[in-house]
Amino acid sequence: MDSLDQANFFRRIRTALGHAPDVSRTATHLFSQVPSAEDLQLLGRVHQRSAADREALLERLIEAGKPINLRVIPVPDMDAARTAVLGVVDEKHPEWGEPKSVAAWRHPLIDRLGLEKPLALLQVPLRITDPIDPEAGRDRDQAERKRQRADIIASFIGVTAADFCMADTATLVLRNRPGQPRSVALVPSIHIAVITLDQILTDMKELFALLRWDERFRPEGLSNYMSFISGPSKTADIEATMVHGAHGPREVYLFVIAG
Amino acid sequence: MSDISTEKYVEEARRGIADPVLRRSLASLQDRFGRGTAEAYRKLPEGPDLRLKAHEIREKAIANLDVLLETLTAKIRQNGGHVFFAATAKDAVDYCVEVARRNQVRLIVKGKSMVTEEIGLNPALEAAGVEVVETDLGEYIIQLAGEKPSHIIAPAIHKTRNEIADLFVRKLGIRRTTDPPELTQAARKALRQKFLAADMGTSGVNMACAETGHITTVSNEGNIRMATTLPRVHLAFMGMERIVARLDEYEIILRLLCRGAAAQTMGTYASYVGGPRRPGDSDGPDEFHLVVIDNGRSRILADPQFREMLCCIRCAACLNVCPVYGKIGGHSYGFAYSGPVGAVVTPLLTGVNRAKDLCCGETLCGACMDACSMNIDLPRMLLALREKLAYGDANWQVEPASRAEGLAYRGWSWLIRNRRLYEFCLKLAAAGQKLLPQEKGLIRRLPPPVQGWTQSRDLHPLAQETFMERWRNKKVKSNE
Numbered sequence: 220m221d222s223l224d225q226a227n228f229f230r231r232i233r234t235a236l237g238h239a240p241d242v243s244r245t246a247t248h249l250f251s252q253v254p255s256a257e258d259l260q261l262l263g264r265v266h267q268r269s270a271a272d273r274e275a276l277l278e279r280l281i282e283a284g285k286p287i288n289l290r291v292i293p294v295p296d297m298d299a300a301r302t303a304v305l306g307v308v309d310e311k312h313p314e315w316g317e318p319k320s321v322a323a324w325r326h327p328l329i330d331r332l333g334l335e336k337p338l339a340l341l342q343v344p345l346r347i348t349d350p351i352d353p354e355a356g357r358d359r360d361q362a363e364r365k366r367q368r369a370d371i372i373a374s375f376i377g378v379t380a381a382d383f384c385m386a387d388t389a390t391l392v393l394r395n396r397p398g399q400p401r402s403v404a405l406v407p408s409i410h411i412a413v414i415t416l417d418q419i420l421t422d423m424k425e426l427f428a429l430l431r432w433d434e435r436f437r438p439e440g441l442s443n444y445m446s447f448i449s450g451p452s453k454t455a456d457i458e459a460t461m462v463h464g465a466h467g468p469r470e471v472y473l474f475v476i477a478g
Numbered sequence: 479m480s481d482i483s484t485e486k487y488v489e490e491a492r493r494g495i496a497d498p499v500l501r502r503s504l505a506s507l508q509d510r511f512g513r514g515t516a517e518a519y520r521k522l523p524e525g526p527d528l529r530l531k532a533h534e535i536r537e538k539a540i541a542n543l544d545v546l547l548e549t550l551t552a553k554i555r556q557n558g559g560h561v562f563f564a565a566t567a568k569d570a571v572d573y574c575v576e577v578a579r580r581n582q583v584r585l586i587v588k589g590k591s592m593v594t595e596e597i598g599l600n601p602a603l604e605a606a607g608v609e610v611v612e613t614d615l616g617e618y619i620i621q622l623a624g625e626k627p628s629h630i631i632a633p634a635i636h637k638t639r640n641e642i643a644d645l646f647v648r649k650l651g652i653r654r655t656t657d658p659p660e661l662t663q664a665a666r667k668a669l670r671q672k673f674l675a676a677d678m679g680t681s682g683v684n685m686a687c688a689e690t691g692h693i694t695t696v697s698n699e700g701n702i703r704m705a706t707t708l709p710r711v712h713l714a715f716m717g718m719e720r721i722v723a724r725l726d727e728y729e730i731i732l733r734l735l736c737r738g739a740a741a742q743t744m745g746t747y748a749s750y751v752g753g754p755r756r757p758g759d760s761d762g763p764d765e766f767h768l769v770v771i772d773n774g775r776s777r778i779l780a781d782p783q784f785r786e787m788l789c790c791i792r793c794a795a796c797l798n799v800c801p802v803y804g805k806i807g808g809h810s811y812g813f814a815y816s817g818p819v820g821a822v823v824t825p826l827l828t829g830v831n832r833a834k835d836l837c838c839g840e841t842l843c844g845a846c847m848d849a850c851s852m853n854i855d856l857p858r859m860l861l862a863l864r865e866k867l868a869y870g871d872a873n874w875q876v877e878p879a880s881r882a883e884g885l886a887y888r889g890w891s892w893l894i895r896n897r898r899l900y901e902f903c904l905k906l907a908a909a910g911q912k913l914l915p916q917e918k919g920l921i922r923r924l925p926p927p928v929q930g931w932t933q934s935r936d937l938h939p940l941a942q943e944t945f946m947e948r949w950r951n952k953k954v955k956s957n958e
Contacts, residue, residue, distance in 0.1 A: 224562070224563050224565065224569070227563075228563035228565060228718075228772060229547070231565070231772065231776040232544045232718070235780035236541065236543070236544065236780075244545050246545045249538070249542055249546070249688075249723040250549075250688075250689050250724060251726075255726075258726075348760055350758050350760075351757075351759065353757035353758050367760040367761070371761075388744035389744075395762070397756075397758030397759055398760075400761040401761060402707055405704065405707060423733070427726055428726075431725055431726075440690060441692055441752065443557055443755075443756055444750065444752065446703065446747065446748070446749045446750070447748040447749075448746070448747060449744045450746055452746060453698050453699065453746055454616075454699045455632070455698075455740075456614070456616035456619065457619075457637075457639055457661055458658065459503075459506060459507055459510065459632065460639075460658040462659045462662040464663070465666060465698070465700060466613065466670070466673070466699045467699070467700025467703065
């Protein structure tokens, strides 16, 4: 039945466009097979970015973050980043009155932060979201997913590492991978992201040029779920008054490790 | 099919105009977003002309809709998603009900989507015994109040904080407050429980990208991300025209969408969904369904006069500048789509005769086209619809709206080609108008059947000496 509905659907479209109703058309010219001159220029710009250019981009990012309440905080090294994250954990209070608990991605950069021991000293459990082993069997898989979901819901802070950050709009770019569930950046009241200075791009044009044409990023592409996050959740649905913290995180911190 | 009450346009418009609270909210909305969007276009590195480029991109996509939809479908299926093609609103609703039934769904959380308003999804799901909760704050307020959205982006713009406070006391049992942050927090708390308990989430689609095989949703609140991340099933509804070929084209559309919708450089969240959770992922839905909806769009596609309307991305920028929408409000338009976009698309989707007042109610001032993120020539299409209403149209099954009007214009056309008779009639009218009630040199009321002209304005009387007479007299004088 589905396939018949589909065939009829496309027949109507082709007829409306004045094409033969039953012939599937190819139109390769609609898609690009090779990078355009503009794409190449964008790739060149990203690859040849100097240290001074990166600093300038960081400044742009900080400025763009201000009006949307994204707190961009440069830190000199891993130690400083760790201290900064712990500072937020210590200072802030859980929104729903639950005991303090932090959820964090399994990610090389977050591993290097070494949050576990210092958090234990604060008596705050750290829940790392390890990849689920697809070979472990359906029951194990389900049980593990259920446990991670409960961990994330119980946490008042979620720690992630963005793939990129676009300076012009202060936008974090997160691609989906096992061990890096999207709900860590969504369900906890506070979202903390860490990136290194070289992950800052200018804008979407650069991002899409990398995802489409750069050998390092092209294989993964957009992944099956990519999200752009520009600051904390907000709404203006009551008399057009801006309120932060609608459904997603109420606060977003971005620590940029400069070293 | 959802409720259509386009016949009540005049009645509802009158009610809107008489409502001072609505007028004030609409004025402040238009003042902020209308100006803000124009400013945001000006600040684009490419300038407002980027809209022309976007228009080209959209026209190209529409001209190749079959190829793009096939490409998107193949990619989504390859990634484990399901794609269903719905010819009618009923097909789309039935499919959703069936997916809900198969998955034993009791609670659905909805991300904001106008196409689900168009197809009347909520009543059908409720009839099937499923609880449906709107999660966009504005939509949630409207749902609690049992009303309909009155703006595409700001659905509760017609409600005051006092009304919302009363509503929340009644429905959520909170202590009364009129503070927007406190009201928002109350909704956040109530809806968080719904997000966590829901079995299925639905969303619309702002734009799909054929090349990568993703649909995207944009929101400021994060409700769509919640609704499409936490439940077991994600079902997305997409008008069949919401697609572009390539990511670099998509980039331009997204930038204009955010500017057109809310004068933002970027919405808080934009999500790219290419399929369900993959093995090894700990969250995301087990099932992903995309429902591609025709529901009258292929008919618009087949008509070169109206095909341009399919370029629309429903950003609602036209509502924020329209002098008519700004006075009468969204409910007058009687369907999911209000303002100038509604005035064109609603007659095309629901019947031109039935929705005739919508296209006749607009002023043709052209503000909508200047504000349109896709630079769509809405005034041209309003005129085309009016032409069909004047002369009838077999293709669109349009009956001439008023035979008397047609006759009157034919009579007029004959009269003005008979100079002497015309001038005689003018003399007659110039003498006759003295019988009409006048004030300060203006005519206050015209007699039936043309009384409408003076319902809300006074009319200048005909000059005692016509231009042609003055011309002749002047000539005589200068020749002397």
